[in-house]
Amino acid sequence: MLITCPYCGPRDVIEFTYQGDGNRQRPQPASQNLDAWNAYVYDRLNPAGDHNEIWQHSGGCRAHLRVVRNTLTHEISSTAFARGDHNSVARHRAEDKS
Amino acid sequence: MAQSWLCVGRLLYSLPPSLKWMTIRMAEYSAFSLLKNALTGNKDWRPAWRKPDPKASYDVIVIGGGGHGLSTAYYLAKEHGITNVAVLEKGWLGSGNVGRNTTAVRSNYLLPANTRFYEHSMKLWENLSHDLNYNVMFSQRGCLNLAHTPAQLDDYARRGNAMRHLGVDAELMTTAEIARLVPALDVSATARFPIVGGLMQRRAGTARHDAVAWGYARGADRRGVDIVENCEVTGFLRDGDRITGVTTTRGEIRAKKVAVAVAGSTGRVMRLAGIETMPIESHVLQAFVTESLKPFIDTVLTFGMGHFYMSQSDKGGLVYGGDLDGYNSYAQRGSLPIVDEVMSEMLALFPGLARVRMLRSWGGVCDMSMDGSPIITTGPLPGMYLNCGWCYGGFKATPASGWCFAWTIAKDEPHDLNAAFTLDRFYRGMVIDDKGQGATPRLH
Numbered sequence: 099m100l101i102t103c104p105y106c107g108p109r110d111v112i113e114f115t116y117q118g119d120g121n122r123q124r125p126q127p128a129s130q131n132l133d134a135w136n137a138y139v140y141d142r143l144n145p146a147g148d149h150n151e152i153w154q155h156s157g158g159c160r161a162h163l164r165v166v167r168n169t170l171t172h173e174i175s176s177t178a179f180a181r182g183d184h185n186s187v188a189r190h191r192a193e194d195k196s
Numbered sequence: 197m198a199q200s201w202l203c204v205g206r207l208l209y210s211l212p213p214s215l216k217w218m219t220i221r222m223a224e225y226s227a228f229s230l231l232k233n234a235l236t237g238n239k240d241w242r243p244a245w246r247k248p249d250p251k252a253s254y255d256v257i258v259i260g261g262g263g264h265g266l267s268t269a270y271y272l273a274k275e276h277g278i279t280n281v282a283v284l285e286k287g288w289l290g291s292g293n294v295g296r297n298t299t300a301v302r303s304n305y306l307l308p309a310n311t312r313f314y315e316h317s318m319k320l321w322e323n324l325s326h327d328l329n330y331n332v333m334f335s336q337r338g339c340l341n342l343a344h345t346p347a348q349l350d351d352y353a354r355r356g357n358a359m360r361h362l363g364v365d366a367e368l369m370t371t372a373e374i375a376r377l378v379p380a381l382d383v384s385a386t387a388r389f390p391i392v393g394g395l396m397q398r399r400a401g402t403a404r405h406d407a408v409a410w411g412y413a414r415g416a417d418r419r420g421v422d423i424v425e426n427c428e429v430t431g432f433l434r435d436g437d438r439i440t441g442v443t444t445t446r447g448e449i450r451a452k453k454v455a456v457a458v459a460g461s462t463g464r465v466m467r468l469a470g471i472e473t474m475p476i477e478s479h480v481l482q483a484f485v486t487e488s489l490k491p492f493i494d495t496v497l498t499f500g501m502g503h504f505y506m507s508q509s510d511k512g513g514l515v516y517g518g519d520l521d522g523y524n525s526y527a528q529r530g531s532l533p534i535v536d537e538v539m540s541e542m543l544a545l546f547p548g549l550a551r552v553r554m555l556r557s558w559g560g561v562c563d564m565s566m567d568g569s570p571i572i573t574t575g576p577l578p579g580m581y582l583n584c585g586w587c588y589g590g591f592k593a594t595p596a597s598g599w600c601f602a603w604t605i606a607k608d609e610p611h612d613l614n615a616a617f618t619l620d621r622f623y624r625g626m627v628i629d630d631k632g633q634g635a636t637p638r639l640h
Contacts, residue, residue, distance in 0.1 A: 099531055110533075111531065111533060112533045116522050116523040119477070119524070132623075136622065136623050137473070139566075139622075139635050140475040140566045140622040140623070140635055141473035141474070141475060142463075142473060142474065142475070142476060142477050142566075142637070143463075143472060143473055144463035144473075144474060144476060144477050144478055144524065145463070146461075146463065146464045146478075146526045149524050151523070151524065167523075169478070169524045169525050169526045169527070170526050170527055171527065172525065172527060172531075
């Protein structure tokens with residue numbers, strides 16, 4: 099499986115560390131909303147199909163990435179920096195390498 | 197001819213008393229039936245299970261024709277007299293994890309809820325071939341966890357003591373004892389990860405996984421259960437909140453009770469019932485087998501410095517596996533980095549296997565719960581019953597899972613053995629976290 103890092107281009111999956119489900123919303127640290135904490139810690143959408151997830155390019159530029167990957171085919175449809183204020187999106191296409 | 201009669205006589209003489217009694221009652225599979233069918237050209241054997249069309253309604257529908265679904269149907273019929281039951285399987289019987297695992301059976305857990313449950317399973321395993329009149333080839337060859345640091349050995353001693361406290365067998369082994377048991381192992385001080393001892397459960401072992409599915413299927417079938425293959429559930433029939441049946445690729449089927457035992461497909465099936473999130477992620481786990489070797493290892497061995505386990509099948513192939521691929525997956529196939537990792541762990545223990553060729557590898561989808569322990573419960577909707585969260589240890593649980601799930605379905609309340617395996621334990625902070633390392637869908 100290849101993941102296209104927005105900095106580094108397409109790289110083998112062994113360079114990346116899986117950080118899990120990207121749909122989870124972490125409550126504010128002071129929040130006492132048990133439902134929100136329970137949902138964050140334990141509940142998963144676990145879709146069979148496109149999955150919004152976080153990967154870190156730990157063997158490369160160390161950027162955290164938001165990746166949309168199909169859990170049935172392992173096909174990656176988009177990668178982007180996970181940081182919210184960064185808008186650049188790398189599409190998982192060969193021509194983006196250049 | 198005289199010689200074959202002598203063989204039959206010897207076979208009968210060597211049978212345990214319970215099996216002799218079954219033989220006299222003409223069990224479906226026995227030395228007598230074997231002889232009778234051999235003399236009549238093997239024309240009278242019945243298929244191990246029928247291929248019925250689904251009826252319009254049942255008392256209980258079990259979704260999922262894997263090990264757990266089939267054992268649930270078997271114990272519903274045998275223990276609770278509920279025989280108007282259908283098992284719905286989307287593919288063919290036993291095509292999922294019951295035919296994809298590495299066949300290890302053990303009950304070497306730390307926490308009481310797990311230890312009691314898996315020990316109940318072990319006791320059912322010990323009589324399963326007789327109970328089913330089907331040879332599941334249960335072989336109590338032991339399971340040895342290798343320790344590579346003194347701290348790890350201390351941890352194993354603690355777990356062994358916890359097991360013995362609850363009546364489960366466990367013993368600590370020294371490096372010298374391990375070297376005698378597994379001569380091929382590199383026990384030298386210069387090994388990549390020197391071995392300082394290990395925790396052995398002698399009653400653990402392996403079983404023939406396909407035979408477990410087939411044996412439970414036949415046992416359930418002969419008691420009247422309909423096993424419906426190629427019948428995928430596409431939705432749930434509801435009356436308000438209450439589940440009243442299912443829609444399938446073979447039509448609507450109504451039932452008073454609908455039980456879900458679909459392992460890696462739990463997320464997909466629960467979504468059909470309108471439940472969007474579960475404390476479960478689906479991950480792929482790979483397993484491997486080598487070409488056949490002469491007898492090499494006669495126990496189940498686990499590596500303590502990584503994640504690797506190995507046994508040898510009766511055909512001679514080394515059967516082994518390691519860690520999850522590590523990312524959510526519903527694909528029943530794995531990726532190469534894990535193949536590489538598992539092989540390297542095998543060679544750290546057995547440098548002598550470097551030139552042995554791998555014959556096959558395959559993958560199964562595991563329902564990884566957030567604390568590494570299963571869920572066997574009523575609900576979460578009225579009329580529904582849920583069995584999931586087996587992580588990658590579901591095979592050894594097959595008998596007790598079905599036994600407890602059947603009890604829960606029949607009596608609308610859990611047995612003591614599965615009372616702790618609730619769905620709301622995460623919310624209530626009552627997780628059963630055998631490794632004590634917090635919520636993550638990578639435990640077992």
